[in-house]
Amino acid sequence: MTILVTGGAGFIGANFVLDWLACSEETVINLDKLTYAGNLQSLASLRPGAQHIFVQGDIGDAGLVQQLLEHYRPRAVINFAAESHVDRSIEGPEAFVQTNIVGTFRLLQSVTTYWRALPTSQGGAFRFLHVSTDEVYGSLAEGDAAFTEAHPYQPNSPYSASKAASDHLVRAYHHTYGLPVLTTNCSNNYGPWQFPEKLIPLMLANALSGKALPLYGDGLQIRDWLYVGDHCAAIRRVLEAGAVGEVYNIGGCNEMSNLEVISHICRLLDALRPRADGQSYCSQIIHVADRPGHDRRYAINAGKVERELGWRPAETFESGIAKTVGWYLDNQAWVQAVLGAGLGR
Structure with a gap:
């Protein structure tokens, strides 16, 4: 039994x-283009062997994808591959259109061809799971009810528009x-191995x-924060038992x-890695001009998946962020390698 994971080095x-x-x-075939945000060091703990097979390539390369599907015969495809940073989408939206829209289209074409050729028993069990974001729903006011799966799509950035299209x-x-597809729309993830352009790892790197x-x-923009390990468990559960054609908010x-x-991060660092001058890391916080079109609030109603x-x-956020800060303090070599390569922002 085999699954194909796209974007598995992000x-x-x-x-x-x-x-x-x-x-x-089950064996994982891991297809990743290795853009700036893909990092094989995140998978360095895996022992070389047949259970994890890495292939560098683009989901938009139909020939390569078809070759992988026909050779490894996966029972499922889980699509993580995406450009995902809002600031970068504002500065250069074309890459988001190419990967998130055109790439997803070509991947779907390849997967559909493969699925149609499967024997009936295998075709009935096959799944294509597409991982998306709550940002496709747009922005909420302070008193609005949280996003459900029935919420209309109202994307406000080139990134969220490209994910909505996918x-x-x-x-x-x-x-x-x-x-036979499944779609998940998740809230803001945080945890180990996150590229230091996103809020939490960027602040940790800057603080230290x-x-x-x-x-x-x-700084009062509100997000729903999801520990990445919980997200992974949810995806496994949706793949296992989700109803075909359904969307699940996570x-x-x-x-x-x-x-x-x-x-909160500053207070944790104050306790775990105090500044030499005795000052709180909170003193390093500054307010800068707001991002164009910045969504004010996201909130997920995950009642359906429950x-x-x-x-x-x-x-909880408290337990998850404590694990995250501890991981970054213990893995500064990984962080510094990314920053040293000039990739962090």
Whole structure:
């Protein structure tokens, strides 16, 4: 039994590969383009062997994808491959269109061809699981109810618009061609191996380097924070028991402002790695001009995945962020290698 994971050297994808191989004896074929955010060092703990097969390549390379599908005969494809940083999408949206829209389209074409040729018993069990984001739903006001799977799509950045388009393509391939798909829309992930351009690892890296901790605007933008290990467990559960064609929102049940998140990190660092001058890391926080079109609030209602599949996050924000800060303090070599390569922002 084999699964194909795309984007398996990125943050969430690498955590999923590690989680999957810790829980299963099924082989993982890991296809990743190794853009700036892909890092094989995240998978260095895996022993060389047949259970993890890495292939460098693009989901938009139809010939390569078809070759992998026909050779390894996976029972499922889990698609993590995406450009995912909002700031980068504002500065250069074309890469997001190419990977998230065109790449997903070509992947769906290849997978549909493969699935149609499977024997009936294998075709009925096959799944294509597409990993997406809550940002496709747009922004919420302070008193609005959290996003459910029925919430209309209202993307506000080139990144979220490209992910929304990919979600629609996945839905269309199910309704038009019958491809057995599953879609998950997750809230903000954090945890080990996260590339230091995203909020939490960037702030950790800056704090420990004595740099400013820049917060957009007033820092009161609210996000729901999901520990990546909980996200991986949810994806495994959706793949195992999710209803074909359905969408599942996956959240951490932890709505917090960016300012609250960074202040919490600073207090942890104050205790675990005090500054030489005795000052709190909070003194490094500065407010900078807000991001264009910055969504004010995201919130996930994960009631459906709990009711139907029995999944709930195991980590509170307090336990998850403590694990995360501890991991980054213990793995500074990985962080510094990324920063030293000029990749962190």
